[in-house]
Amino acid sequence: MTWRATVLTLFPEMFPGPLGLSLAGRALEAGLWSCRTEDLRQHGLGRHRAVDDTPFGGGAGMVIRPDVADAAIKAADVPADVPVVYLTPRGRPLTQQTVRRYAQGPGVMLLCGRFEGVDERVLQARGVEEVSIGDYVLSGGETAALVLLDACVRLLPGVMGSEESGVEESFSEGLLEYPHYTRPAMWEGRAVPEILLSGNHAAIAAWRRGQAEETTRERRPDLWSAWLARKETNRAVAV
Numbered sequence: 001m002t003w004r005a006t007v008l009t010l011f012p013e014m015f016p017g018p019l020g021l022s023l024a025g026r027a028l029e030a031g032l033w034s035c036r037t038e039d040l041r042q043h044g045l046g047r048h049r050a051v052d053d054t055p056f057g058g059g060a061g062m063v064i065r066p067d068v069a070d071a072a073i074k075a076a077d078v079p080a081d082v083p084v085v086y087l088t089p090r091g092r093p094l095t096q097q098t099v100r101r102y103a104q105g106p107g108v109m110l111l112c113g114r115f116e117g118v119d120e121r122v123l124q125a126r127g128v129e130e131v132s133i134g135d136y137v138l139s140g141g142e143t144a145a146l147v148l149l150d151a152c153v154r155l156l157p158g159v160m161g162s163e164e165s166g167v168e169e170s171f172s173e174g175l176l177e178y179p180h181y182t183r184p185a186m187w188e189g190r191a192v193p194e195i196l197l198s199g200n201h202a203a204i205a206a207w208r209r210g211q212a213e214e215t216t217r218e219r220r221p222d223l224w225s226a227w228l229a230r231k232e233t234n235r236a237v238a239v
């Protein structure tokens with residue numbers, strides 16, 4: 001079955017965008033996933049097709065009206081079991097675990113905001129999940145939606161060849177990746193770590209694991225703590 005992405009946006013021309021190329025683009029052409037858009041403007045009100053209004057309580061910026069967002073959700077005509085996701089810096093951080101959940105389901109409906117945001121009531125009434133892709137501010141949800149879709153599509157059955165998917169991803173088990181090297185063995189006076197030329201596969205695997213752990217500890221103390229805690233739990237369970 002085709003995994004179905006539906007994007008509610010004021011900028012439908014932004015989709016599939018870069019996901020029409022490369023791995024995701026080939027998968028799109030092969031029918032492994034579909035990418036449809038619903039133009040929020042088509043559901044705007046009055047002669048100017050207004051989609052937003054000033055915030056109650058005052059303050060800067062504009063807020064997308066709940067009736068407009070809901071009309072777009074309904075017009076998209078997506079099955080009830082498809083999660084509706086609103087991309088916002090207020091959302092829960094997107095993780096590989098969430099990506100896996102979306103990829104394993106029938107698809108996603110992504111609501112992209114511009115302006116200050118979307119009226120809270122439509123998010124509550126329609127059970128919308130709020131997701132952020134990181135602690136920085138984007139000008140709109142569209143580029144975040146592209147990130148989320150890229151992460152999902154590469155996990156769909158048949159999208160990655162055995163070559164890519166055969167590579168164990170240390171990130172999905174909670175560590176950052178070890179460093180990679182290719183030819184030439186000496187470049188600008190910098191040698192490739194000798195162990196990698198040894199042909200000793202067990203020693204290489206151990207070295208890579210050590211590098212992954214060291215990099216994670218240095219760069220991502222949050223991931224490292226979670227990794228250590230999980231190791232402890234697993235040991236306790238095994239005993």
Ligand code: 6GU
Nearest residue numbers: 087088133136138140144
């Ligand atoms: Cl999901 N949307 C927007 N507009 N900005 C963001 C974001 C999402 N995640 C981080 N910054």
